[in-house]
Every structure is written in structure tokens, then in C-alpha cells.
Amino acid sequence: xxxxxxxxxxxxxxxxxxxxxxxxxxxxDFILIxxxxxxxxxxLLKTLLKEIPAIEGRVVYNDGLSFSYLPQLLKYxxxxxxxxxxxxxxxxxxxxxxxFIPEDVLDLLWDSASGGQRQKVLxxxxxxxxTDILFLDEPFNHVDRKGVDELMTFLLTVLxxxxxxxxxxxxxxxPQKLNSDSIKSVVLQ
Amino acid sequence: MIELFSLFKLSFVLxxxxxxxxxIQGAHLVSRKESLQILALAQAGLVGSLIGKALWYDLxxxxxxxxxxxxxxxxxxxxxxxxxxxxxxxxxxxxLLALGQSMIAIFPSLDSHMALGLFGDIVSLSEVSTAxxxxxxxxILVLQMYFSTKIERITIERSILGSQKxxxxxxLLYALTFIFSxxxxxxxxxxxxxxxxxxxxxxxxxxxxxxxxxxxxMGAFSASGGLALSIYFSKLSTVPSQIIILLLLLLLGxxxxxxxxxxxxxxxxxxxKCN
Numbered sequence: 156x157x158x159x160x161x162x163x164x165x166x167x168x169x170x171x172x173x174x175x176x177x178x179x180x181x182x183x184d185f186i187l188i189x190x191x192x193x194x195x196x197x198x199l200l201k202t203l204l205k206e207i208p209a210i211e212g213r214v215v216y217n218d219g220l221s222f223s224y225l226p227q228l229l230k231y232x233x234x235x236x237x238x239x240x241x242x243x244x245x246x247x248x249x250x251x252x253x254x255f256i257p258e259d260v261l262d263l264l265w266d267s268a269s270g271g272q273r274q275k276v277l278x279x280x281x282x283x284x285x286t287d288i289l290f291l292d293e294p295f296n297h298v299d300r301k302g303v304d305e306l307m308t309f310l311l312t313v314l315x316x317x318x319x320x321x322x323x324x325x326x327x328x329x330p331q332k333l334n335s336d337s338i339k340s341v342v343l344q
Numbered sequence: 345m346i347e348l349f350s351l352f353k354l355s356f357v358l359x360x361x362x363x364x365x366x367x368i369q370g371a372h373l374v375s376r377k378e379s380l381q382i383l384a385l386a387q388a389g390l391v392g393s394l395i396g397k398a399l400w401y402d403l404x405x406x407x408x409x410x411x412x413x414x415x416x417x418x419x420x421x422x423x424x425x426x427x428x429x430x431x432x433x434x435x436x437x438x439x440l441l442a443l444g445q446s447m448i449a450i451f452p453s454l455d456s457h458m459a460l461g462l463f464g465d466i467v468s469l470s471e472v473s474t475a476x477x478x479x480x481x482x483x484i485l486v487l488q489m490y491f492s493t494k495i496e497r498i499t500i501e502r503s504i505l506g507s508q509k510x511x512x513x514x515x516l517l518y519a520l521t522f523i524f525s526x527x528x529x530x531x532x533x534x535x536x537x538x539x540x541x542x543x544x545x546x547x548x549x550x551x552x553x554x555x556x557x558x559x560x561x562m563g564a565f566s567a568s569g570g571l572a573l574s575i576y577f578s579k580l581s582t583v584p585s586q587i588i589i590l591l592l593l594l595l596l597g598x599x600x601x602x603x604x605x606x607x608x609x610x611x612x613x614x615x616x617k618c619n
Contacts (some may be wrong), residue, residue: 226505233503235371235546235555245496245552264550265504277504 157181158220158287158321159203164212166195166202171210173199173343180288184321185314189329190343196325199343200224200290203323222288223281228273230297237265239276246280252318255279255309271302275309282313287320295328307333348575354474355466356568359586361481362529363537363567367559368488369518370538371546372495376502379539380433381422386535387440388418389526390461394447397457407457412523419519423510463583464530466571477528484521496552529583536587537563545594548601562597566590 159180165171172195180186180203190196201207203214204224240261243253253261256279260272268276274294281289295303314322314337349356373382392414393407400406418436422428448454469477488495495514501507525534541559549558570586 226507229504229506231504233546234374234542235552236548236550237552237555238550241552242500245493245500247493 157215158217159214161203161209161214162212164202164209164214166198166207167210168198168207174211176212178203178341180321180323182320183314184323184339185311185337186321186323186339186341187328187333188323188325188341188343189327192327194343196327196343197292200292200323200325204290217287220287221285222290223284223286224290225277225281225292225294227293227296228270228277232266239263239265239268239272242276243279246283248279248283252279252282255312269302270296270298271306274298274302274306278310278313282318289319289322291322291324293326294324295326303328303333311337349572352467352571352575354471354478355469355571358466358474358478358481358528359567359571360564361478361485362525362533363563363565364560365481365485365488365521366525366534366537367541367563368556369521371542371556371559372499373518374539374542374546375499379543380430380437381428382535382538384422384433384437384440385415385418385522386526386531387437387444389415389523390458390531391440391444391447392417393461393526394444394454394458397454398447398451401453408523408527411526412519415519415523419515426508460530461526462531463581464526464528464533466529466582467574469528473528477524480520480524484517487517533567533583533586536583536590537567540587540590541594544591545597548594548597550605558597562590562593566593 157179159178161176161178164176164178165174166176167173172193176199178186178199188196188199198207202209204222205214238261239256240253242265243256243261256272256275260268263272265273278289278291278294294306298306310322313319370382373379389411393411395414396403396407396410399410418440422433422436425432444458448458466474491514494511498507498509498511498514501509522534522538525537541563545559545562546555549555566589567586569589570584571582573585573589574580574582
């Protein structure tokens with residue numbers, strides 16, 4: 156069943172950045188949209204998120220579809236102490252989801268956590284409410300090689316555990332680097 | 345001396361309340377990288393109050409109304425202008441500072457009002473004004489606590505994820521706190537208690553909720569302690585005493601906190617070695 160169906164769409168603001176794109180998001184999909192800077196990755200994401208309309212063509216959404224969006228993480232240090240567990244509590248993430256992160260990691264302060272650990276916490280913050288599709292913008296930024304693999308395993312577990320129907324990621328990382336056969340790749344030129 | 349202290353009992357309550365409320369709100373704003381915006385908005389509130397006084401000198405409460413209007417006007421300007429950054433806030437602050445000084449040059453009688461705006465007049469506030477400020481701050485504090493989860497989420501979204509989301513109700517709470525604090529306690533106290541606690545003592549306690557509690561307690565102690573000192577030693581000025589006590593308390597907290605952390609990590613290391 157298609158959750159989102161975009162056929163032959165032109166995306167952009169005033170002039171098209173990409174023409175004739177076809178993208179469908181199905182239940183169980185793990186989609187990676189990659190491409191060089193300026194290729195329109197973020198514009199495509201914003202179009203799918205209904206933030207900007209497609210210049211040409213139509214995007215069809217399944218009835219009652221809900222989605223969450225996790226923007227790009229900024230390099231930021233809190234001037235006030237906050238633990239990863241406290242962030243999950245602020246977002247009222249259920250304990251069943253909190254258990255994805257080991258207890259000792261939950262006690263880490265935001266400033267001492269690795270890029271991958273921070274991303275996992277923020278992904279869980281988006282799953283606190285029932286969501287069909289999770290859109291992630293550059294989730295592998297500020298994450299080292301080992302962290303990328305861990306984050307990928309975590310995202311696939313969340314997807315396989317049916318905590319979410321599908322995941323759409325935009326990233327400058329090429330799909331080959333993510334070592335996963337489950338990824339549906341969309342490369343923008 | 346006891347009689348003198350009892351005369352100012354409402355002022356002590358007001359100082360305690362403001363001392364708790366301002367660092368809590370300030371911690372959110374500083375976390376959202378709005379420290380310089382606070383400075384510019386404080387100056388906007390002060391200039392608004394001067395304009396109100398210049399136009400209707402004898403009308404009671406007019407400076408408060410103009411102060412709030414000017415504050416909101418500049419805040420909306422910041423929100424609408426997407427290109428606002430640190431340099432932009434400094435420019436706004438300097439322009440408003442120049443505007444305030446020009447007004448004083450034209451209307452010299454505003455000089456005393458400007459001084460009140462800078463340093464506040466908590467000891468000379470009427471009982472009715474002090475009680476009203478207590479009631480206002482009490483209500484704001486309750487609302488701040490009640491909506492804390494939503495406010496905390498906005499802080500995280502705005503700081504870590506660069507969201508531009510605005511929660512109007514929260515902005516209104518901050519505007520009211522800011523303006524009433526400027527009116528009763530002055531610019532130096534208000535800006536000082538908004539920014540200093542989070543910047544100096546934000547990482548003393550290793551948890552979010554614990555940090556807010558710590559900052560609130562430090563704020564209340566320093567605000568009431570500074571007032572007590574200025575009552576006891578008549579030559580001491582209230583607000584500078586409050587700010588100095590605040591800094592000393594926070595630095596002391598920082599030293600104690602880092603010592604405690606050292607001892608704790610040593611104990612943990614020993615425990616791991618034993619295991």
C-alpha cells in the first residue's frame with residue numbers, strides 16, 4: 156500500500172530544481188534520498204512534508220497519514236545540564252521505546268553524548284506520538300563511522316519492530332556506505 | 345533593625361519570587377541563544393517607559409503601558425525579521441541606547457526616571473505596588489510551572505534543531521515578567537538575573553530539573569540577601585549588592601560542584617577497580 160505517491164513532479168521554489176521525479180513511499184520502506192549540495196534534497200523533503208507545493212505534478216497521501224520530521228542537528232552545547240533521559244522524559248517517550256538506549260547512556264549529559272547517541276534520542280522523541288512516516292534530515296552529520304553503523308541498526312530495528320511504517324532520510328552519504336540491502340535509494344543529480 | 349526589616353517584608357517576598365522566576369525564564373532564553381536579544385529588549389522596555397513619561401508625565405502607569413508596547417513592538421520586529429543575529433541585536437541595543445540618551449538631553453526631567461529604570465526602586469515601592477507585583481509574579485510562576493513541559497520542548501527544538509517555532513502564550517509570559525521586573529526591580533537586576541545564573545551556574549548540577557532548582561534558589565538567596573545587606577548597611581546599593589552576591593554564590597556553587605564531581609568520579613573509579 157502506498158503511503159505517499161508522487162508521480163512526475165517538478166520541485167523547487169520559483170524555477171524547478173528537479174523535473175519529473177517519481178517517488179512512492181510504501182509501508183516498510185527505508186528510503187534514502189541522496190545527492191550533491193544544491194540538488195534539491197531538502198526541497199524534495201519539504202515538498203513531501205507539504206511545506207511547499209510541487210511546481211508541477213501531484214503528491215497523493217494515504218488517508219489519515221501522519222508524519223514526523225527531525226531536522227538537521229546543529230552543533231550545539233547546552234549552557235545548562237541536561238541528560239539524555241531528561242530529553243526523553245520531556246517528550247514523554249514511553250519506557251518501551253526508552254529501552255532502546257542502555258541505562259548508562261541515558262544518564263549521559265547531552266554535551267558528553269556522541270553524535271549517534273544524540274540522534275537516537277531525538278529519533279525516539281519523534282516516535283513518542285503515533286507516526287506513520289519519519290523524515291530525517293542529514294541524521295549522519297556529526298556522527299563517526301561506528302556511530303553511523305549503530306544508528307542504521309537502530310533505525311532498522313525501529314522499522315522492523317513496527318514502531319513506525321517507514322523512514323525517509325535525506326543525506327549526502329551514498330547508499331553504498333550504509334551497508335544495508337533494505338534501503339531504497341533515490342539519487343538526485 | 346528588626347522593625348526596619350519587617351517594614352520591608354513584602355519587598356523580601358518580591359525579591360524571592362523574582363529571584364526564582366527570572367533565572368528559570370533566563371535559562372530557557374539563554375539556551376535558545378537569546379542573551380543579546382534580552383539586552384536589546386530590556387533597552388526597548390526602558391525607552392518605551394521614557395517615551396510614556398515624556399508624553400504624559402503625570403498619568404500613573406503610563407510608563408508601564410508604553411514599556412510593554414515598545415517591548416512587544418521590538419520583539420515582533422525580531423520575530424518578523426528572519427535575518428536577526430547577534431550583531432543585529434547589538435545594533436538594536438545601541439540605537440535604543442542612543443535614543444534614550446537623546447530623550448534625556450531633550451527632557452532633562454526624565455533623568456531620574458531613567459536612573460529608576462536602570463536600578464529599580466524596590467525599597468521605595470508603595471505597599472500596593474509591591475503586593476501587586478507579588479501577585480503577578482506568583483501567577484506567572486504557577487503558569488510557568490504548569491506549562492513547563494511544553495516550554496522545555498520549545499527550548500530543545502529551538503536550540504538543538506534550530507526551530508523557529510513561537511509559542512505566543514510563552515512569549516507573553518516572558519514579556520509581562522520582563523516589563524514588571526523592569527518596572528519594580530530595574531534593568532540591571534532583570535537582565536542580570538536572566539543571564540548570569542544560567543551562564544555561570546548552568547552546569548553545576550548534572551541534571552536539567554536540578555539545575556533549574558539550583559538557579560532558582562541562588563536567585564532567591566541573592567535577591568533577598570542583597571536587599572538585606574542594603575537595609576543593614578545604608579551605604580550599600582540594593583541591586584549591585586544583589587548581583588555581586590549572586591555571582592559569589594554561583595561561583596561558590598561551581599567550586600563545590602566541581603569538588604563533589606571529582607570525589608564522585610574517584611569513588612566510581614575505585615568501585616570499578618574493586619569489581
